[in-house]
Amino acid sequence: MKNNYTSRSTAMNGLPWILPAFIFVAGLIYYSIFYTFKLSTLDWNGLDPIQTTVGMNNYDKAISDWIFWKAIKNTVVFFLVTFFIQNFLGFIFAAILHSDVKLATLHKCLIFIPTILAPATMAPVFRLLFSPQGMLQDLFDTLHLGITVDWLASPDSALLILMIVTVWQFTGMSFILYYAAMSQIDKEMLEASHLDGAGKFRALLSIVLPNCKSTTVSLAMLGIIGALKTFDVPYLITTGGPNHATEFLGTYIFKQGIRQSHLGYAAAISVMLLLLAICGAILINRANKGGEK
Amino acid sequence: MKKSKVVVVSLVALMLAMTSALTGCGSSKKTEDTSSETKGEVMWWGWTPGSPTNEKYIAEFNKEYPDIKVTWKQTSIDAYDAALKPALANGKGVDAFEVSAGSGNGGIQVFGGQAIDLTDAVKKALGEDYKDKLNEASITTMTVNGQLKALGVGTVYSGNLWINKDLFDKYNVKIPTNLAEWKAACEIFEKNGIYGFVQGAGQGAFNIDTFHAIADNVSPGNFTKATRGEIQWSDDSIVKALELWKGLFDDGIMQKGALGLQQYPEANNLFMSQKAAMVMMGSWYTSNALPDAMKSAIESAASKEEPFTMIPIQFPDIAGTGNTGSMFGDLDYSTAVSATSSNMKAATTFAVWLGTSQSGQQIIADSLNVVPSLKTATPDWDNVKLVNPEQQNEPIKKYLENAMNSGDNPRFGGINADMNQALMDVLAGVAGGTITPSNGAAQLAKTQADSE
Numbered sequence: 001m002k003n004n005y006t007s008r009s010t011a012m013n014g015l016p017w018i019l020p021a022f023i024f025v026a027g028l029i030y031y032s033i034f035y036t037f038k039l040s041t042l043d044w045n046g047l048d049p050i051q052t053t054v055g056m057n058n059y060d061k062a063i064s065d066w067i068f069w070k071a072i073k074n075t076v077v078f079f080l081v082t083f084f085i086q087n088f089l090g091f092i093f094a095a096i097l098h099s100d101v102k103l104a105t106l107h108k109c110l111i112f113i114p115t116i117l118a119p120a121t122m123a124p125v126f127r128l129l130f131s132p133q134g135m136l137q138d139l140f141d142t143l144h145l146g147i148t149v150d151w152l153a154s155p156d157s158a159l160l161i162l163m164i165v166t167v168w169q170f171t172g173m174s175f176i177l178y179y180a181a182m183s184q185i186d187k188e189m190l191e192a193s194h195l196d197g198a199g200k201f202r203a204l205l206s207i208v209l210p211n212c213k214s215t216t217v218s219l220a221m222l223g224i225i226g227a228l229k230t231f232d233v234p235y236l237i238t239t240g241g242p243n244h245a246t247e248f249l250g251t252y253i254f255k256q257g258i259r260q261s262h263l264g265y266a267a268a269i270s271v272m273l274l275l276l277a278i279c280g281a282i283l284i285n286r287a288n289k290g291g292e293k
Numbered sequence: 294m295k296k297s298k299v300v301v302v303s304l305v306a307l308m309l310a311m312t313s314a315l316t317g318c319g320s321s322k323k324t325e326d327t328s329s330e331t332k333g334e335v336m337w338w339g340w341t342p343g344s345p346t347n348e349k350y351i352a353e354f355n356k357e358y359p360d361i362k363v364t365w366k367q368t369s370i371d372a373y374d375a376a377l378k379p380a381l382a383n384g385k386g387v388d389a390f391e392v393s394a395g396s397g398n399g400g401i402q403v404f405g406g407q408a409i410d411l412t413d414a415v416k417k418a419l420g421e422d423y424k425d426k427l428n429e430a431s432i433t434t435m436t437v438n439g440q441l442k443a444l445g446v447g448t449v450y451s452g453n454l455w456i457n458k459d460l461f462d463k464y465n466v467k468i469p470t471n472l473a474e475w476k477a478a479c480e481i482f483e484k485n486g487i488y489g490f491v492q493g494a495g496q497g498a499f500n501i502d503t504f505h506a507i508a509d510n511v512s513p514g515n516f517t518k519a520t521r522g523e524i525q526w527s528d529d530s531i532v533k534a535l536e537l538w539k540g541l542f543d544d545g546i547m548q549k550g551a552l553g554l555q556q557y558p559e560a561n562n563l564f565m566s567q568k569a570a571m572v573m574m575g576s577w578y579t580s581n582a583l584p585d586a587m588k589s590a591i592e593s594a595a596s597k598e599e600p601f602t603m604i605p606i607q608f609p610d611i612a613g614t615g616n617t618g619s620m621f622g623d624l625d626y627s628t629a630v631s632a633t634s635s636n637m638k639a640a641t642t643f644a645v646w647l648g649t650s651q652s653g654q655q656i657i658a659d660s661l662n663v664v665p666s667l668k669t670a671t672p673d674w675d676n677v678k679l680v681n682p683e684q685q686n687e688p689i690k691k692y693l694e695n696a697m698n699s700g701d702n703p704r705f706g707g708i709n710a711d712m713n714q715a716l717m718d719v720l721a722g723v724a725g726g727t728i729t730p731s732n733g734a735a736q737l738a739k740t741q742a743d744s745e
Contacts, residue, residue, distance in 0.1 A: 045403050047404065047406055048406050131550065131553065132548070132553075133568075153552035153553030154552075155727055238495075241497075241721055242495065242553070242725050243721040243725055260710040
């Protein structure tokens, strides 16, 4: 009891030191959130002096908007596919590079480099790669495979292309976090498992993977939030098309708010996105705590 | 009260104060105009026609107004609204800005509220009968609530194809006038490793142009009537036009992967690098018939080819109705003056010069980028040298005359933002086979009803 009181007292004493920065940051963040919520109750183009209050109509509109639901569906599929593939690859790469591999530093760099490349730089490259006039088409033509690379034009394949690009770009992030997590695992634990007769694959599944659980949870949380905020890759490569096949909440908010000047509606979707992000983070956190118990 | 509660209450109070302070920061203040009609610094925002043409306009302007420094600030057509909105809301760094009629980027209905009324300035420049001296659309489409919010610089028209005449001659291909000839031409070019017709169908605005041309081919004027609510979008002629639109993809006229391609830069680059023989572009493309502009466009397409002979042709009669030659147009861009500019007088001088003066409009006419707003300004054909005058002069002169006589057939002027998006969605859906033509037409009719 005394210890609790002491730690709370210490925290209160430290508060004045962080107060200016805290107020500034929290003021900005909460101001933006409150202001977005206020905007979501308006019918306004963003510039007109006249703002019409419409209550919760923008939320009703979103609920009955098929493009909004399409964006949600795309987000869920995108998260599930990219999360599992990029973390699986990141985990495997990290495990391999923890063993004796020649030129390990070079391999680490090669895996991580895509993560630091700006999507704006890479988008034209991918557009060209997956275009009927692109390098992949040239390769297929040279090999006389008879395949036409029009995947960005097809609603069925365009989302897959975006997922491939994302996995290519962010596997390096998963790899580096798993690599760091694996460095923290007690070597004696692994040696003990070998003495008990566990093979490398068994040790990877039963020792390494459980010890990387907190990293997996963090990556899941980042993945959910990242998927909800996805904008640059779909906007730059497919602009959300064809016919909204690769629409995400971020691209739809941009189109509604900027192109169609429905700022209130865009704000309503933004608020819903925020709620979804919070719910996702809470769910993963709870699942993690449940697992620990 | 406990110490912890005091701290929490103080924190909340401070945060609210911070929020209030920030809200206060958002309100705009009136700025003082520090310029005069002959002196000042003008920041001119826009998306077209781009460097170096805009700098040529500025150089011509500075011959008459040497003490007004104009700086051209360009964004891409897609990024324009996103960049301009915060700049105008902020009230700094924008003096003159381009706006457009209708629902495209820089729509006057959205941005007009941030612009001053230019009526008095135009009257001063052209007299009380200024309306008789300017293109009617340059006044009517830029008037919002009785105020002239911008001055039209020139009009663009669409509804035609541009072809690479050199490629047609080289492969002995007949210029298409109907669907069968169009398919045959595309097949010949394909066999020779060249795209016949190319369209960036992933960039919806240009799909609307092609669809409008088809709809006018099926039944002239019905597209415009539908935008005005005079007929339903579910009308049989619109459904038929959607079927023909779908046919362009099924019959191999649209190149493979068209829905994944952008008109700019990709389709444009294919045409400019002579990898495609036909493209759906409008009168703004005429400037590429000038050697310098074409060289620049070819270089931008990463090609080393020499300039070639491009000419406009009528949209082929794919409906078999005989209704051809329809063109539709809007003001391409107009110049507005920001109501919060600190160089308002100088910016007004520039906007009025560009949109109404003989010298300003003559350079616009000679650039062949748009058809000028001032009726007395026409291209000086003795001064304008095309890549291949022998083959290009007559078709282009006739083309521009036809465009100017196209009558009441707006391009995007009658389409609001919701209908614009709906048209893009339906055209992409029908082309991709996810929406049937009749369902697409019904979807357009519903959006029209909702947006009204």
